[in-house]
Amino acid sequence: MSDLREIYQEVIFDHYRAPRNCRALAGASHKAEGYNPLCGDKVVVYLQIDDGVIRDASFEGVGCAISTAAASLMTEALKGKRVGDVQILFESFHDMVTGAPGVPQALGKLEVLAGVREFPSRVKCATLAWHTVLAALKDQREPVSTE
Amino acid sequence: MKMEHDVLHDRVSAVEVKRWRDDFPALREKVHGRRLVYLDNGATTQKPQAVIDAETEYYSHYNANVHRAVHALSERATEAYEAARRKVQRFLNAAESEEIVFVRGTTEAINLVAQSHARPRLEPGDEIVISAMEHHSNIVPWQMVCAQTAAVLKVVPINDAGELELEAYERLVGPRTRLVAITHVSNALGSIVPVAHIIKVAHEREVPVLLDGAQAVSHLPVDVRALDCDFYAFSGHKIFGPTGIGVLYGKRRLLEAMPPYQGGGDMIRSVTFEETQYNEIPYKFEAGTPNIAGVVGLGAALDYVQGIGLDAIAAHEGDLLNHATQEVTAVPGLRIIGTAKEKASILSFTLEGVHPHDIGTILDHQGVAIRAGHHCAMPVMQRYGISGTARASFALYNTRGNVDALVAGLHKVRELFPR
Ligand SMILES: Cc1ncc(COP(=O)(O)O)c(C=O)c1O
Numbered sequence: 001m002s003d004l005r006e007i008y009q010e011v012i013f014d015h016y017r018a019p020r021n022c023r024a025l026a027g028a029s030h031k032a033e034g035y036n037p038l039c040g041d042k043v044v045v046y047l048q049i050d051d052g053v054i055r056d057a058s059f060e061g062v063g064c065a066i067s068t069a070a071a072s073l074m075t076e077a078l079k080g081k082r083v084g085d086v087q088i089l090f091e092s093f094h095d096m097v098t099g100a101p102g103v104p105q106a107l108g109k110l111e112v113l114a115g116v117r118e119f120p121s122r123v124k125c126a127t128l129a130w131h132t133v134l135a136a137l138k139d140q141r142e143p144v145s146t147e
Numbered sequence: 148m149k150m151e152h153d154v155l156h157d158r159v160s161a162v163e164v165k166r167w168r169d170d171f172p173a174l175r176e177k178v179h180g181r182r183l184v185y186l187d188n189g190a191t192t193q194k195p196q197a198v199i200d201a202e203t204e205y206y207s208h209y210n211a212n213v214h215r216a217v218h219a220l221s222e223r224a225t226e227a228y229e230a231a232r233r234k235v236q237r238f239l240n241a242a243e244s245e246e247i248v249f250v251r252g253t254t255e256a257i258n259l260v261a262q263s264h265a266r267p268r269l270e271p272g273d274e275i276v277i278s279a280m281e282h283h284s285n286i287v288p289w290q291m292v293c294a295q296t297a298a299v300l301k302v303v304p305i306n307d308a309g310e311l312e313l314e315a316y317e318r319l320v321g322p323r324t325r326l327v328a329i330t331h332v333s334n335a336l337g338s339i340v341p342v343a344h345i346i347k348v349a350h351e352r353e354v355p356v357l358l359d360g361a362q363a364v365s366h367l368p369v370d371v372r373a374l375d376c377d378f379y380a381f382s383g384h385k386i387f388g389p390t391g392i393g394v395l396y397g398k399r400r401l402l403e404a405m406p407p408y409q410g411g412g413d414m415i416r417s418v419t420f421e422e423t424q425y426n427e428i429p430y431k432f433e434a435g436t437p438n439i440a441g442v443v444g445l446g447a448a449l450d451y452v453q454g455i456g457l458d459a460i461a462a463h464e465g466d467l468l469n470h471a472t473q474e475v476t477a478v479p480g481l482r483i484i485g486t487a488k489e490k491a492s493i494l495s496f497t498l499e500g501v502h503p504h505d506i507g508t509i510l511d512h513q514g515v516a517i518r519a520g521h522h523c524a525m526p527v528m529q530r531y532g533i534s535g536t537a538r539a540s541f542a543l544y545n546t547r548g549n550v551d552a553l554v555a556g557l558h559k560v561r562e563l564f565p566r
Pocket residue numbers: 189190251252253254255282284285330332333334359361362382523
């Protein structure tokens with residue numbers, strides 16, 4: 001049970017039960033849809049970008065505890081970030097959840113998702129919202145898929 | 148109902164089930180430090196030693212191409228390959244072994260019928276009838292052929308229990324219907340479809356019927372002649388055989404009228420650049436070097452199943468399903484999806500406030516393997532307004548102890564995700 005608690009941490013339950021920034025963003029400058037064909041979960045991510053800075057971020061949708069908490073935590077982490085820094089943040093996050101070797105980046109609150117690395121089949125749940133943000137930044141119109 | 152199953156259960160003793168379990172080496176695996184409890188048989192079944200040995204024997208002692216050479220090994224391989232065809236014939240009680248076509252699996256069997264039987268016959272406005280509880284592999288091939296011919300797909304609805312609405316079916320089979328393609332057992336709900344009635348109604352209107360038997364053959368006896376069905380498809384890997392091998396049964400008259408599915412070696416009688424004469428059935432549909440080891444393994448799997456007997460298997464699994472259905476009701480917030488009166492070996496459910504994937508991960512941690520998601524039946528999920536279910540599916544080697552491990556795991560899930 002102990003290592004299950006590593007993936008299902010209290011913070012994750014908290015963000016699953018009461019997701020932050022879970023709403024449509026009126027006047028969003030960027031928006032994209034993401035889809036995980038494995039489980040059928042969908043997410044829409046909204047960004048309000050001004051002067052190269054993410055002023056606001058929100059999401060709607062998604063399903064399991066991991067993908068919902070990951071989206072919620074991500075929107076919190078993105079607020080105030082420069083657009084140019086998102087890719088690097090995503091890469092560090094991706095390295096963390098896939099357990100890639102190397103010096104781990106300090107990811108703050110996002111680190112509660114580190115336990116996902118023990119559950120390879122769940123990496124797509126943790127990264128769905130992130131892939132969707134990258135698509136939003138590229139102004140991609142087609143829904144992105146985790147496949 | 149319960150009485151009857153208990154009486155039947157007495158015939159399959161725990162000792163006997165233990166003996167069956169011992170035939171399956173993969174069941175001795177440990178996952179996350181625990182003995183595997185394998186309840187994902189709807190996705191694929193484990194293989195008995197007899198099947199593994201049959202493949203090894205082929206590769207070790209008589210590996211050669213079939214139907215092509217005069218040397219001894221090729222003759223042995225050809226003999227084993229054709230002997231397996233006769234085993235399938237007996238297993239389905241087909242009239243002739245030529246009515247058994249080896250394919251990659253259920254998916255390929257259905258695509259073959261869609262492209263070789265349906266496509267040449269379909270006129271714009273003609274109709275194909277399927278049901279609301281089909282696997283994607285019994286939906287998409289028909290959508291494709293409808294797009295190619297401007298034919299129309301008609302879908303028989305299901306009720307809340309997951310039973311086919313038979314009155315609607317009888318109304319849907321009309322003068323433009325060219326084929327009925329329906330599952331024998333639903334992979335997402337476990338419902339057993341009253342296929343004899345389905346076929347009777349279709350035949351009254353001279354419409355042929357294809358049955359998707361992927362989830363049926365390992366759980367209940369199938370007699371294609373008693374059913375009088377026109378096409379029957381199943382996959383080897385879901386009945387303890389190898390992956391990559393499956394069967395299309397078709398009535399001789401229908402198979403003979405169909406053009407080949409693929410062109411190549413073995414499916415021809417003679418080839419010149421001006422004209423090619425096709426081989427007889429079933430070879431006309433078996434272009435190229437087939438999955439010989441798979442066919443041999445499938446033959447061994449069917450021998451294994453018939454050695455135990457599908458009546459004994461059905462009785463044992465009926466007991467497991469009853470036991471599971473009763474026990475899971477004690478898990479708060481659990482809802483069974485698929486409560487048809489006639490069910491086989493599949494328990495699909497949702498747990499309030501918990502996504503099926505989270506259920507799957509937590510159960511996996513207890514060593515219990517189930518499937519979570521839409522089970523390649525997205526329209527079924529839409530019908531129930533859910534994104535997916537968790538699904539436990541039983542096979543002959545599962546025990547009441549396995550069911551209890553599942554239920555204990557579900558209580559753990561509830562503990563982690565309190566309501
Ligand atoms: C009812 C049903 N039909 C068809 C299939 C497809 O079988 P295969 O993938 O072996 O071709 C499956 C397997 O998942 C199934 O459950």
